[in-house]
Amino acid sequence: GAGVSQSPSNKVTEKGKDVELRCDPISGHTALYWYRQRLGQGLEFLIYFQGNSAPDKSGLPSDRFSAERTGESVSTLTIQRTQQEDSAVYLCASSLNYYGxxxxxxxxxTVV
Amino acid sequence: QQQVKQSPQSLIVQKGGISIINCAYENTAFDYFPWYQQFPGKGPALLIAIRPDVSEKKEGRFTISFNKSAKQFSLHIMDSQPGDSATYFCAASKPSGGSNYKLTFGKGTLLTVNP
Structure with missing residues (x-):
């Protein structure tokens, strides 16, 4: 597609439930990133995928968070046993090269 | 450890004025410094970026000034317009292992341009 597509755009879940967030990167972009943005805060790095290399998981805040990517396409971010502090905007980004x-x-x- | 410090948190400017947002970094290995603009409900969008081999880069009304010795860089928005009202993030990255272009972001500046 023309841009990075994320779904769903909004998700309300009950505390303790699992959620799965999806990201469709721009076709041909080898790198894919997940960031978390809490209300009024900056962007917090979560995880990075580059081709077939082992992902950089150094930003995942706990073992309740995991992510997968199939080749150079779709990625899913899964949060298990959601907590209220998980409420945030989860942003996905993709890139082809060094610049942006x-x-x-x-x-x-939103976890209620 | 906050590797990129951004100020101010919020900024109000009159239409036609100059908006200035500052960032400071700690890691001298950083070698790419982009600025992102984010409107409510949207993801951040790349606005302008600079490498440390130049001290200034200008694109239209937007200018990045870079001071390598002070480890600081700033965004200047000339002739600010109400449509520039958004949150601005500075960021920095360094090549890691030859392929990891992970960006470290500042906490953002909410710019309001009054008509």
Whole structure:
């Protein structure tokens, strides 16, 4: 597609439930990133995928968070046993080279 | 450890004025410094970026000034317009292992341009 597509755009879930967020990167972009943006805060790095290399998971805040990517296409971010502090906008970005990411519009997650 | 410090948190400017947002970084290995613009409900979009081999880069009304010795860089928006009202993020990255272009972001500046 023309841009990075994320779904759903909004998700409300009950505390303790699992959620899965999806990201479709720009075709041909080898790198894919997940960031978290809490209300009024900056962007917090979560995880990075580059081709077939092992992902950089150094930003995942706990073992409740995991992510997968199939080749150079779709990625899913899974949060298990959601907590209220997980409420945030989850942003996905993809890039082809060194110069700049293209972000999706994000998934707004609300845990009630 | 906050590797990129951004100020101010919020900024109000009159139409036609100059908006200035500052960032400071700690890691001297950083070698790519982009600025992103984010409107409500949207993801951040790349606005302008600079490498440390130049001290200034200008694109239209937007200019990045870079001071390598001070480890600081700033965004200047000339002739600010109400449509520039958005949140601005500075960021920095360094090549890691030859392929990891992970960006470290500042906390953002909410710019409001009054008509």
């Amino acid at each position: 990411y293209t972000f999706g519009s994000g998934t707004r997650l």
